[in-house]
Amino acid sequence: MSESQSFSQPSELATLLCRELIRLARHEEELGATESARTPYWTPVPASVLGHQLAAAALRDGVAHIEAAARGALIAS
Secondary structure (H helix, E strand, O other), rough: OOOOHHHHHHHHHHHHHHHHHHHHHHHHHHHHHHHOOOOOOOOOOOOHHHHHHHHHHHHHHHHHHHHHHHHHHHOOO
């Protein structure tokens, strides 16, 4: 396996993984927004809405870690 192949495959995998994590984060936000919209304004926001928001934030944090690791791998090479 050539050097360029060994670097391109992890990069492509990281890109695909980041896209999927972002898609999942958007889905979590949509679920939370839909649930929140069904809640009357005079009642407390359900804890599950916060759970969806936290899940989206955690997924985006995962993207940031993957991107940072990918940048570090490029700098090291």
